[in-house]
Amino acid sequence: MKIAYQDAMQIHESSTKGLGGRIFGKRHSRRPSITQIILGAHERGQDPLLLLKTLQLLWTKKEMKKQLKEEIRRGFAGLEDPLAGLLDILESSSDWKGKGHSLGYYITSELQLWMKEHPAVQQSGMKLKKLQTRVLRILAQCPANLLDPLISIYQLHTADRNYLLGHVSHLYHRGDYKEAAILSIKLKLQPDQDVEKMCMPLLFQDKINLMEDYVGEYPELQCKLLQILDTWCEPGFNIRDIARQYQGLSRYKPDKLNRKMLSKLVFRLLDRFNVDPALCPNVINQRHLRTLHYLFYKRFVEKTMTQENWKDHVQSTVGENQWLQGHLIQLLISYCDLNTAARWAQRCNLPKEMLPNGVADELQKLKIQESVEEAAKAENYEEVNKKDYYQLPIPRANIHFLQKWEEMLQCWEKVLQPGQIVAIDMEWRPSFGMVGKPRVSLLQIAVKDEVFLLDLPRLLEHAEMEGEKEKLPHFIQMLYSDAAITKLGYGMSGDLSSLAATCFALKGMDKQSQGVVDLLTVDKQLQKSSIDWKKGSRKADILSAEQSYEDKGIRQPEKGLSLLVQHILGKPLDKTEQLSNWEKRPLREEQIIYAASDAYCLLEIYEKLCKDPASFGLSSDLTKSLVGKPSVKARAKKQLNKQEVPSPCGQQCKGSDKETSHPPAPISPKEFSVVCDNMLQGLGRYLRCLGVDVRMLENEDDHRKAAEIARQEGRVILTSGLPYQTLQSQVGEGRCFSVNCSEKAKEQALQVLKHFNVHVTLEDIFSRCQVCNCNKYLKVPKERMRQLVEGSKRSAGDGGTSCSTPCEEKSSRTCDAAQPTETAQGEWPEGTDPCGAAVGLEEGTTLQVAAIPPGVLDKAELTDFYCCTRCGKVFWEGSHFGRVVSQFKDVLVITGDEQSIYKLS
DSSP, rough: OOOHHHHHHHHHHHHHHHSSSSSOOOOOOOOOOOOHHHHHHHHOOOHHHHHHHHHHHHTTTTGGHHHHHHHHHHHHHHOOOHHHHHHHHHHOOOOGGGSSSOOHHHHHHHHHHHHHOOOOOOOOHHHHHHHHHHHHHTTTTTHHHHHHHHHHHTTTSSSSSHHHHHHHHHHHHHTTTTHHHHHHHHHGGGSSOOOOHHHHHHHHTHHHHHHHHHHOHHHHHHHHHHHHHHHHHHHTTOOHHHHHHHHOOOOOOOOTTTTHHHHHHHHHHHHTOOOOOOHHHHHHHHHHHHHHHHHHHIIIIIISSSSHHHHHHHHHTTTTTTHHHHHHHHHHHHHHHHHHHHHHHHHHTTTTTGOHHHHHHHHHHHOOOOOOHHHHHHHTTTTTOGGGGGOOSGGGGGGGOOSSSSGGHHHHHHSTTTTTTEEEEOOOOOOOOOOSSOOOOOOEEEEEEEEEEEEEEHHHHHHTTTTTTTTHHHHHHHHHOOOOOOOEEEEEEHHHHHHHHHHHHGGHHHOOOEEEHHHHHHHHHHHHHOOOSSSSHHHHHHHHHHHHHHHHHHHHHHHHHHHHHHHHHHHHOOTTTSSSSSSSSOOOOOHHHHHHHHHHHHHHHHHHHHHHHGGGOSSHHHHHEESSSOOOEEEEHHHHTOOOOOOOSSSTTTTOOOOOOOOOOHHHHHGGGEEOGGGGGGHHHHHHHTOOEEEOOOOOOOOOOHHHHHHHHTTTEOOOHHHHHHHSSSOOOTTEOOOOOSSSSHHHHHHHHHHHHHHGGGGGOOOSSSTOOOOEEEEEEEEHHHHHHHHHHHHHTTTTOOOOGGGTOOOOOOOEEESHHHHHHHHHHHTTGGGGGGSSOTTTTOOOOGGGTTGGGGGGOOOOOOOEEETEEEEEEOTTTHHHHTTTHHHHHHTOOOHHHHHHO
């Protein structure tokens, strides 16, 4: 068998030489016609290698695609064993190992379709086992698009499971961790494997998406993975000790895989897999500890939280967890005094051995009952002069707290009136970064002289008990969708998202909303208006007020809605109740007044802006300019360091909070510029082929350099895995996008183009140099290129290296975004001076004419060459150019360029 195989290979090699060598190599001028080759193959009988030779020739001719398909089917029908023949073909050819649609993929796909029409060719028994053994060797090195058809054709799901596990284990111990994981997923071997052993190398190699796919269909494995990651988050755990167990890890950067990044990953996976957070006590405790630090900052540094709210949240955060209670005592010692720490220790019933010495001593001195004077002293610094803040201009009797549907009738009648102006706000319990979206606890609706506070959980519960659970969602839908009612809000998109999480029937309200005026948009317009309301006396008043607040030790300068209220109405909004526990009932009186004020102030702001918009630098037609879809509140903490860069897409991007009222307008590749992280260089090259302006990080570059480039040049960051969590917080909204690193470059590119609505045309393909990203080419006639090649050879003989010296005194014209396609060649300027090839190049650039293979200049069909003006690389339209361009057909399909698709078909 081995001798027969070698004889066949000799026949194949000699036949290939007669055809002109390899597909992409040199060709002899004398060769038989395609018809002669096909007839000769049939006369000699069907041999897999001779069939391959025939198919390779047809593959280079795009116009013979139909004949290629027919020849594949005819060839397999003539083979004694088509399944063994396919393996002979794949083992004898290497083109299928590359990226994209190869001849091997085309042959395999056609065989799969042919087998459905001829089920009798299926094998079984020992013969099938031998074929499965052979195909497994191919699967270890084949691209992802070949896995599914080969697994299906050779029925690998029926193969001996222990043998499959052994093969995957062999790949794993060879260091092919990614390939072992992909094959395990395809063959569904995960339940019989060690999840830690399989997933940890993927984590170290930043293959996060592949790791998630590995456990994606197995809840038990998801829990095991999360428990492992949680263990790694224990204080003192050394991740590098684990990394040393895995040999040959590529792209592993120890500094990147830290406890903070792992914690973020765990929370994201908890949310994605809907797993009980109690499974990960370490990350939960660390998150609660950060919450404690945040609460102490709000209470004792910013002074923007009342004692009541602060105490409520602290108790809820630490619960019965002694570890957190111990940290609470340490924080109290730092921010307060030993007496306060001792009181909390008494409240938490902490054992004395857990207490610092000073606190334990103070605890002994405490009396069982606190005196009234001590309580008054503890609350004394809480008193704030309310006259310094916005005051609700309506009596308390006009604030209605609604918990039953019968009480809603009055609200319904007053709110749902044509021409009505309604202010809407929502409150929910602060999540402090925990898993899941917040659920609305209170919905505030304000009209002239009245405010309705809707206890949403109670109303929904009461309506369901009465069998009328659709009434309340119906009311809210009617309110938001009625264009005759003006709805006011501040960052309404975030509110609507929480509303949808509270009641599934309200999902998609942001798309149904009409007549919305989002005062967050007004706030941004005020900041950008030509009349700077921060200057002059107005700014002096504001600074004076802020200084007085700081002098009194009351609070930090205002921001968000409170600052807007101060600018428009003269006094800030008191936000000390903002972080209340809004789920707790009954609500305190301070919470009720705050909730009513939060909504009613929007009515007063809108009224004042409408009366005199010009004084605030706004358009006189205020209503028309502001009514539209809701925008979203900025996430205050993360937004401080973000640069305001408009998103290239009009839609909400991954990692973005911005939305617009219309679908994103399509953009061309020329208008789209990106920076690719060093793990996505294949994607970067593919996007360059499509005309996208791409900068790529080098392998040794830190991920953070992508954020620096994006900010300086206004580019979108394309990244994957853990770096996305860091990079998205360093750039403007919508300027960072995460792709699946386990997919091929083509699938990644399709995902990017679709998300940002980039429309690729045939003229865009190859409009940029894949090497240096330049979009300027020189068109050089063949005869002039021949002169340059000959001159380069002479210069090389004389010790010179440049072919451009003889032409430097002449002028030349360059063309932007030109490419070697039939449609673009006519765009080149006629009569370009052939001696100007060097002048159009950038300074110091030399044409790489030595890279032109011998024989190319002798091709009669070739008339012009295209030279990159930055790096000097020379391009021309080779015999396989049409086939290469046709590989981008899917890209043109996805972006809707029907005319270009027609040209390729």
